[in-house]
Amino acid sequence: MKKNALSSFLTLLAGLACTGSALAQTAPKAAYKDPAPYGKPFAGVPDGRNATIYQVNMRGFSKEGTFKAVTARLDSVKALGANVVYLMPIFPIGKLRAVDSPFAVQNYTAVNPEFGSLSDLRTLIDAAHARGLAVILDWVGNHTSFDHAWVTQHPDWYVHDAAGNIVNPIPDWKDIAQLNWAKPEVHTAMIQALRYWVFAANIDGYRFDYADGPSQEFFTEALANLRAIPGHKLLMLAEGDKKKYYLQAGFDLCYDFGFMNTMKGDIFAKGKSVKLIDSVNTANYRNAPANASMVRYTSNHDINAWDGTPQQLFGGERGMMAAFVVAAYMKAVPMIYNGQEVGYAERVPFMGARKPIAWTPNPALTREYKQLIRFRNGSNAVRNGTLASYSTDDVCAFTKTDGKEQVLVLANLRNAAVNYPVPASVGSAGWRNAYDGKPAALTNLTLQPYQYLILKK
Numbered sequence: 001m002k003k004n005a006l007s008s009f010l011t012l013l014a015g016l017a018c019t020g021s022a023l024a025q026t027a028p029k030a031a032y033k034d035p036a037p038y039g040k041p042f043a044g045v046p047d048g049r050n051a052t053i054y055q056v057n058m059r060g061f062s063k064e065g066t067f068k069a070v071t072a073r074l075d076s077v078k079a080l081g082a083n084v085v086y087l088m089p090i091f092p093i094g095k096l097r098a099v100d101s102p103f104a105v106q107n108y109t110a111v112n113p114e115f116g117s118l119s120d121l122r123t124l125i126d127a128a129h130a131r132g133l134a135v136i137l138d139w140v141g142n143h144t145s146f147d148h149a150w151v152t153q154h155p156d157w158y159v160h161d162a163a164g165n166i167v168n169p170i171p172d173w174k175d176i177a178q179l180n181w182a183k184p185e186v187h188t189a190m191i192q193a194l195r196y197w198v199f200a201a202n203i204d205g206y207r208f209d210y211a212d213g214p215s216q217e218f219f220t221e222a223l224a225n226l227r228a229i230p231g232h233k234l235l236m237l238a239e240g241d242k243k244k245y246y247l248q249a250g251f252d253l254c255y256d257f258g259f260m261n262t263m264k265g266d267i268f269a270k271g272k273s274v275k276l277i278d279s280v281n282t283a284n285y286r287n288a289p290a291n292a293s294m295v296r297y298t299s300n301h302d303i304n305a306w307d308g309t310p311q312q313l314f315g316g317e318r319g320m321m322a323a324f325v326v327a328a329y330m331k332a333v334p335m336i337y338n339g340q341e342v343g344y345a346e347r348v349p350f351m352g353a354r355k356p357i358a359w360t361p362n363p364a365l366t367r368e369y370k371q372l373i374r375f376r377n378g379s380n381a382v383r384n385g386t387l388a389s390y391s392t393d394d395v396c397a398f399t400k401t402d403g404k405e406q407v408l409v410l411a412n413l414r415n416a417a418v419n420y421p422v423p424a425s426v427g428s429a430g431w432r433n434a435y436d437g438k439p440a441a442l443t444n445l446t447l448q449p450y451q452y453l454i455l456k457k
Contacts, residue, residue: 032192032225038122039202041231045134046083048235048252049293049384052373053335054082057301058090058115059102060348061338063356067120071127073359078131080341080366081373084235085128086207088301088350089138090115094145097175100351103209104145104175108193109200121201134204136235137197141190142213143169143176150189151177157186181215190214191222198229211240211251219249237295247288253333256284256294260303263323264313267413273393274413281331281387296327299337301350311345315415318450321368322411325452326396328376329409331387341369375434375454381405390426394418395447399426407434408455412447420445431455 054077062069070087077085089102092112098104102112111118125135144150150157151166159167159178169178179186197203211219219238226234227250237253238245246254258280266272284294297303298310298320307313310320328334339348339357343365349355376382385402395418396411408431412418422428428442434454447453 032195034195034199037199037202039126039129041202041233042129042134042204043233044083044129044132045204045233045235047291048237049291049333050377051084051134051235051253051333052082052377053084053086053237053295053333054080055086055088055300055335055337057088057338057348057350059088059350059354060356065114065354065356067116067124071120071124074124074127074131074133076341078133079370080336081370081377082336083132083377084134084136084204086136086237086335087138089140089209090121091140094147094175096145096147098145099173099175101173101175102350103140104143104173105140106145106148108190109196118201125202129202134235136205136207136237137203138209139194139206140209141179142210143178145175146177148177154185154189156180157183157189179214181213181218187218187221190218191225194222194226195229198226198232198234204233205235205237207237207239208251209239211238211245211254212242216242216245216249219245219251223250243284246292246294251292253293253295256280256296256332258283259294259296259327259332260298263298263326264303264307268314268319268323271414274391274396275393277326277330277396278389278391281389285331294332295335296330296332297335297337298323298327299340300335301337301348304337304347305349309345309347310340311343315450317343317365319413319415321365322413322450322452324369325372325409325411325454326413328372329382329400329407329454330396330398334373334376336369341366371435372454379405379407379456381407390423392418392420395420406457408457409452410445410447410455411452412450415449417449418447420447430457432457 056070058070059065090111091108092106092110093102094104094106111121128135157180159180161167167178168174168176223236236251238251239255241257245251262276262280266276267274298314311317314320314323342359342362344357348357381400381402385400388399390397394414396413398409400407410420422442422445431440431442432438432455433440434456440455
């Protein structure tokens with residue numbers, strides 16, 4: 001869900017979270033009724049830090065817009081180097097006050113028939129697992145559609161205004177009803193629904209839409225419950241700004257809104273100093289658990305639909321790739337939005353008129369993405385090594401070190417040639433191109449517009 005569309009009711013939710021803190025602690029121990037387990041738990045779910053996420057917008061992924069069409073392209077996703085497939089909301093969409101948004105969930109334990117059946121979803125997940133790909137679902141838990149059964153069955157589970165009407169929390173989105181996270185019963189019902197897909201479809205985790213909404217108490221309870229399901233290793237990604245969820249509630253990964261805003265808004269659009277990225281890193285990882293990581297991207301469904309394509313935001317194809325290098329290599333887990341890998345330059349809507357991706361081959365660009373991801377996947381220094389930044393106002397420069405492995409990344413984020421004086425502490429000798437092993441000359445170094453170098457000792 002678009003982040004800035006939700007900022008208008010942060011104060012409301014903060015108050016609910018405070019109220020819910022005491023109430024949630026008194027919630028009775030729930031007895032969950034799970035469906036018969038389908039399939040064998042997938043043993044290949046990566047640790048969060050080692051994930052490479054591929055986001056699928058099924059409404060734009062193919063002309064058919066179905067699970068089957070995604071299944072048909074899994075070999076391409078695997079070849080790209082991803083190891084996690086993230087599916088946007090798969091649930092039936094509300095029809096009351098509808099705006100065709102997949103973020104207005106009518107039923108948390110059913111499949112949207114436009115995508116296919118539960119059997120089709122299971123086939124997709126089985127096929128992904130067979131290729132070594134984990135699958136996570138997009139969970140829209142903060143609110144429901146106005147024709148969700150809970151609205152009539154449990155109206156007290158929702159927030160009401162002074163006139164007794166269920167609150168619509170986002171002025172521009174009239175189709176959603178705000179759940180009341182001060183209600184222990186809401187916690188129990190939502191956890192029951194979250195458990196359902198682990199058993200019914202053998203999924204490997206969740207991306208939690210607008211994780212700033214539900215209370216921290218809910219997430220602490222829910223994530224602990226899900227992780228206790230025998231045999232399943234689950235990956236948990238928070239789309240949220242509140243680091244308390246990322247740091248304390250048990251998430252593996254958290255969206256890095258700050259990085260994207262800094263890159264597209266400050267560095268590329270306004271020409272501000274590249275050194276701002278260092279401040280983002282410091283803020284994000286202050287007191288962070290050792291195994292936790294931020295997720296960075298140059299596009300996703302919101303950015304693509306509302307702001308523009310990577311080409312539009314980052315100065316064309318070369319700027320797009322320089323930005324991706326920083327997102328994927330500096331200090332985060334990369335996420336790729338479907339179509340990026342072939343350089344599809346049109347927006348891919350997730351609501352309204354369908355405009356499916358034209359999968360026109362772009363061998364050179366796809367090969368470049370594969371090369372970048374392959375090296376990251378094979379380098380523990382890039383994924384988990386210690387970061388040292390040597391950035392200038394124009395060049396994002398850093399080393400990643402793990403034991404004897406050291407990687408140097410230089411990315412010119414300007415559409416102009418830039419001289420980069422290699423610091424003495426980095427040294428100009430001994431570096432080789434990470435891909436072909438050829439020696440790299442770092443004296444009197446000039447980086448061409450949007451040029452990047454990946455070097456290794």
